Amino acid sequence: MSRPSTCQILHALGPTLTVVGQGRTTARFDDVELEYDASRYAVVAREAAFEEAVTEADSTSPYLAMSLEIPPDAIARMLLALADVSAEPPAEAASALVSDLDTPIEDAVVRLLRAIRDPVERRIVAPLALEELVFRLLRSEAAAMVRGAVRRDRDADKIQAAMRFLRANVERPVSVEEAARHVAMSPSHFAHRFRAVARVSPMRYLKRLRLEHARTLLLSGLRASEAAQRAGYESASHFTRDFKGHFGAAPGDYAERFQKL
Structure with missing residues (x-):
C-alpha cells in the first residue's frame, strides 16, 4: 500500500500475529485503539472483527506487513511441551495487544518467511520456524493472550x-x-x-x-x-x-x- 488508507473492517479468524515491515497502522478493537509500526508487533487473541487504517505510507516507502494465523494446535503442543513452566491464563484476556518487537521474535519471523519461499524448506524448515515463533510468543509479553487462545480442558x-x-x-x-x-x-x-x-x-x-x-x-x-x-x-x-x-x-x-x- 503506497498511501495512507481510511478505516476498513478486518476479521481475525483466530489467534493472529501481525508484524509490520514498513509504515505504520492503527487498529481499533471495541474501545481500545492500538498503533504499531516496524518496531512493534500485534497479537489478536481470538476471532474478532476490528477497524484498521494505515497511517504512514508513500510511494517510496509503501506499507508492508505480515499477518499469520497461529494454529491453535501448535499453541497446544507447545503448552504441553512447556507444561512444567506454563501458567493458567487470566479469566478475562484482552482482545489484542501490541508489544515491542524483540530480536528473537523478529528472527523467528524472518526464518519463517525465508523458509516458505522454497518448496523443500517449506516442508522442513517452516514448521520448525513456526514452533520457535510460538515458543517465543509464549515467553513474551503476549504469553497470557496466546495461552488463552487454547481452552483449558478438565483432563x-x-x-x-x-x-x-x-x-x-x-x-x-x-x-x-x-x-x-x-x-x-x-x-x-x-x-x-x-x-x-x-x-x-x-x-x-x-x-x-x-x-x-x-x-x-x-x-x-x-x-x-x-x-x-x-x-x-x-x-x-x-x-x-x-x-x-x-x-x-x-x-x-x-x-x-x-x-x-
Whole structure:
C-alpha cells in the first residue's frame, strides 16, 4: 500500500500475529485503539472483527506487513511441551495487544518467511520456524493472550503428565496402555481425552515424539540406523518411511541439509 488508507473492517479468524515491515497502522478493537509500526508487533487473541487504517505510507516507502494465523494446535503442543513452566491464563484476556518487537521474535519471523519461499524448506524448515515463533510468543509479553487462545480442558493435567511420561521414556518400548495406567485412566477414556486435549491421538503423538527425538539425534551426529534404534524403531526401512513422511526428506538428506544451513 503506497498511501495512507481510511478505516476498513478486518476479521481475525483466530489467534493472529501481525508484524509490520514498513509504515505504520492503527487498529481499533471495541474501545481500545492500538498503533504499531516496524518496531512493534500485534497479537489478536481470538476471532474478532476490528477497524484498521494505515497511517504512514508513500510511494517510496509503501506499507508492508505480515499477518499469520497461529494454529491453535501448535499453541497446544507447545503448552504441553512447556507444561512444567506454563501458567493458567487470566479469566478475562484482552482482545489484542501490541508489544515491542524483540530480536528473537523478529528472527523467528524472518526464518519463517525465508523458509516458505522454497518448496523443500517449506516442508522442513517452516514448521520448525513456526514452533520457535510460538515458543517465543509464549515467553513474551503476549504469553497470557496466546495461552488463552487454547481452552483449558478438565483432563489437561493428566494428559500433560502422560505426555511428560511418554517424552521421558521415548527411548524404550513404552505403550499407550502404560501411559494410561501412569495417570490412572482406562485406555479407552485416556485415548478419548488425549485427543480432545492434544488434538492428536496418543499413538500419533508417541510416533511424533520418536521422530522428533530421532531428528535431534541425527542433528547431533548419529547415523540414521543409530538414531532409529535409539528412538525405538526396530526396522530401519519403517523408520525411513515414517521420517520422510513427517519431515519431507529421508533421514540422511535431512541431516545433510541442516548441516549446510
